[in-house]
Amino acid sequence: MRLGVKMRDWEAVLRTIRGAPSPCAELWLAKMNKWADTVLHAAIIYGASPAIARELLLEMARRKEDVREILSARNQWDNTPLHCAASRGSPSLCLLIPDALATAEQTTRAALARNNEGETPVFLAAVHGHYWAFRLLSELVELEHATSPYVKPNGDSVLHLTIQRKYFELSSIIMHLLPDLVSNINEKGQAPLDILASIPSAFRSATHLSWWEWLCYPFVPIRSQPRRLSRHLLDEDDPGLPDQFPTHEALFGFSFLRSTIEKKRRHVFGSRIMQQLLDNDAFYDSLMERDLLGMDHDHPANLLKLGPSHKASSLLGWTPLLRATKYGAIELVWAILDKKPFAIEDEMMRRRR
Structure with a gap:
């Protein structure tokens, strides 16, 4: 055998x-x-x-x-x-x-x-x-x-890793099914929003397009319609991955459009999970609590009151806004400032804003 x-x-x-x-x-x-x-x-x-x-x-x-x-x-x-x-x-x-x-x-x-x-x-x-x-x-x-x-013992959740591996549509579904994972912090002090902010290719503003991609980009349609799991699909391996759902690329008839389609798909669902994370993320809520209470967040006793997400951020030194600024993700910068205006006060350990 x-x-x-x-x-x-x-x-x-x-x-x-x-x-x-x-x-x-x-x-x-x-x-x-x-x-x-x-x-x-x-x-x-x-x-x-x-x-x-x-x-x-x-x-x-x-x-x-x-x-x-x-x-x-x-x-x-x-x-x-x-x-x-x-x-x-x-x-x-x-x-x-x-x-x-x-x-x-x-x-x-x-x-x-x-x-x-x-x-x-x-x-x-x-x-x-x-x-x-x-x-x-x-x-x-x-x-x-x-x-x-x-969630793994080191704190990495399926949401951390699906975002990191750019399975953005699956990440969106996971957030809908398991909203508690949105504010989960791993042992490196990273929330899912930190992971997304570190992926420039998830945002149009941080992605370079060639001249022909720039011309085609507005006309590329992106849809997400998961198929039902039929008996026929049970005989296949890996049917209908969210990041591989049909995107009308056959209508164009040009294989060189594949990269443009994949980039736009990434941008569409990157923006979607960005909005979902900001609508649910507890990361900046801790900072708001600090500001309202007038606490000295550098004092160890007060750091414990702010919750694990703020402690992790303080140890890591980079907030999602600082990451988005570093990588040029303008959509994420504006979205964070729109939801949490006080984030403009974020600083690195070297006191850089």
Whole structure:
């Protein structure tokens, strides 16, 4: 079977499994390579077709007493098969793997399992930009777990990383589903607004356009219409990523317009999440509290009263307005000043405004 996995001959792997005596949990739990992948890990990671992966899961389901142990198996990075399915972005596997588990408790435990980086399956689906996998897995996370499955131990949330990786449309959806993540601060002292302010390409004013891009830019239409998850889409890997929804580029018939379309798409959704962040962000609310109370924000005792977002900003030295000014993101500068005029008083540690 190891040879079949190595040669990516999944039909041979299936024949070996079907010909094995039952019960045969050892076959399913055997390590196929130096990364400690089981046959199920390997099939998902190495791109076996959804049909083959489905056949493997059906064969596994016949050993009901071993299903939980097989689906809980970890590789070198402590990833379970569900972690691998989420990273691959396969909606069918993200449905079939939890459905194979016997109880709701086992399903929830699988959805909340963390790898050695502290990442859950739903976290991996989001940070790899897999919209449907993210939506399906998020339904397995019960409400009492709040935002915990969406945040790593170092404080990085799915919102931090989807913005950092420029999955702006997915970031917008995440903010709608999980508004509490907007004010989440990581251990570096960064809120999602800090991340966005550090990406000049998210804004038209900070992006260089060639003369032909400048001419075409106003006429490029951008739409966002997620498709419904049909049975046909379940047979695909990674269908309908938000940042890859149709954009009418075929109407123009010119491949060189792709870069213009991608730039405008980034600007449209960059501006959208900018507005969402500013409408909900608690970062400047702490500064307003300081001004209204007349507190000396440099005093350690008062710093504790201002909340974690202001403490993080003070330690980092750069506020979103200062970052936006540095990178020339005029839209963000004006939006911040419109929402929070007192931000004009922001200073770096070197007392520069």
